[in-house]
Amino acid sequence: MKVFVLGTGGWGIALAMLLHHNGHAVTSWTFFQEECDLLHRERANEKLLPGVRIPEGITVTTDMSGAAEADLVVMAVPSFAVASTAEQLSRIVPAGTVIVNVGKGLDSQHGYCRFSETIDRAMGGRNPVVALTGPTHAEEVARGVPTAIVAASASRAAAELTQAAFMNDTFFRVYTSSDLVGCELGGAFKNIIALGAGISDGLGLGDNSKAAFMTRGLTEIARLGVTLGAKQETFAGLSGVGDLIVTCCSMHSRNRRAGILIGQGKTAQEAMQEVGATVEGYYATEAGYRLAQQQGVSMPITEAMYEVLYNGLSAKEAIRMLLGRPRRGEHEEVWFH
Structure with missing residues (x-):
């Protein structure tokens, strides 16, 4: 061939x-x-x-x-x-x-x-x-x-x-x-979460924090993806959770490396300049934020990342904002009595 x-x-x-x-x-x-x-x-x-x-x-x-x-x-x-x-x-x-x-x-x-x-x-x-x-x-x-x-x-x-x-x-x-829609969206939006996972590492937070960030991040990516026509199960596959794991956990990942620098106090622009190559998560965050607004989909982690990257919110304040959200069920279950 x-x-x-x-x-x-x-x-x-x-x-x-x-x-x-x-x-x-x-x-x-x-x-x-x-x-x-x-x-x-x-x-x-x-x-x-x-x-x-x-x-x-x-x-x-x-x-x-x-x-x-x-x-x-x-x-x-x-x-x-x-x-x-x-x-x-x-x-x-x-x-x-x-x-x-x-x-x-x-x-x-x-x-x-x-x-x-x-x-x-x-x-x-x-x-x-x-x-x-x-x-x-x-x-x-x-x-x-x-x-x-x-x-x-x-x-x-x-x-x-x-x-x-x-x-x-x-x-x-x-x-x-x-599922072309789901596979492409999973590949694009996991970079948002990888930047955030890097920020968690840069702040010196633990495995608990990173696991929560990755899991809830994938949940909201899937929520937007399904709204845009993707299949829910795609986000549990290689282009979803698989890509998320490798990008959030490896130092090969430019997104994670940039996030670490932001967590250590650098601005987004300073972090990207130091990484020295395209940090796709920076651009994906704006895209995810805009699409969520258009579709009326709740994406609190993406919204927090947007505030950090584009409006100068401190990473620590973003975490406080996320932890202070109202109580809710993990999957919004219907309870039967």
């Missing part, structure tokens, strides 16, 4: 290596000539994936035209570049070619829509779109650490083609799902 991977960040490189390992002919595209030259020369990106060597069999280019010949196109570009890259791709890729998006977030330029919607609109509805999402760190996939992920799509054939391309029996397992 010919696979064209758009994006040579850590995740793009790791997936290109995985696809090459699986026997596919892989081309990786970057927008930047300097980055292309570096990868040709060094066959590595020590900043993003230290100690990982890129196989010679992976072609690196700045020419997107090769995507026209691909059986599968993988989009691994930053959130802010999804719309513009899809528009450029629409002039190259023929109808029917499956587009796999691996980014997690929402398109704030188009009313906080999901990336699959952004790509579908740019492609004129001519191409099946798959979201490949779940508990994955590029640093581990590039080294062949056992991993499980979900390929979600409205098209069963597209999801199964993606599954076949990425899955192997040594370290990478892929499940399929028809």
Whole structure:
């Protein structure tokens, strides 16, 4: 199979290596000539994936035209570049070619829509779109650490083609799902909770606090997701609780690292600058807050995170605000006497 991977960040490189390992002919595209030259020369990106060597069999280019010949196109570009890259791709890729998006977030330029919607609109509805999402760190996939992920799509054939391309029996397992809405929202909104879990760690709070934050955070993500058309059970799967666990508990997570710095007293802007890469949870918090307001869905943790990140509320005051909320049942049960 010919696979064209758009994006040579850590995740793009790791997936290109995985696809090459699986026997596919892989081309990786970057927008930047300097980055292309570096990868040709060094066959590595020590900043993003230290100690990982890129196989010679992976072609690196700045020419997107090769995507026209691909059986599968993988989009691994930053959130802010999804719309513009899809528009450029629409002039190259023929109808029917499956587009796999691996980014997690929402398109704030188009009313906080999901990336699959952004790509579908740019492609004129001519191409099946798959979201490949779940508990994955590029640093581990590039080294062949056992991993499980979900390929979600409205098209069963597209999801199964993606599954076949990425899955192997040594370290990478892929499940399929028809719940594109739930899988994308789980991947986007868990970053909000990961930032908050990092803040909890930065404040020096304990395991109890973090577990409560993660659990209640997932509850409100699922509440919004179901309102927007997702399935409740999706949030108990790899793209929900699975992705939440890995992002809240690992130092690979930029969201958690930024949260730790905020908990230690840095502003959101200072924390993101120190992390030195995109902190998707910052943008996801605004998206989640706005969507919850639009839909009339209660998301107290997201609201508290919005106040901390955008209005300067202290992390300690946000925790007091959350703990002081009115009493209620965990699942709002109906009691029978």
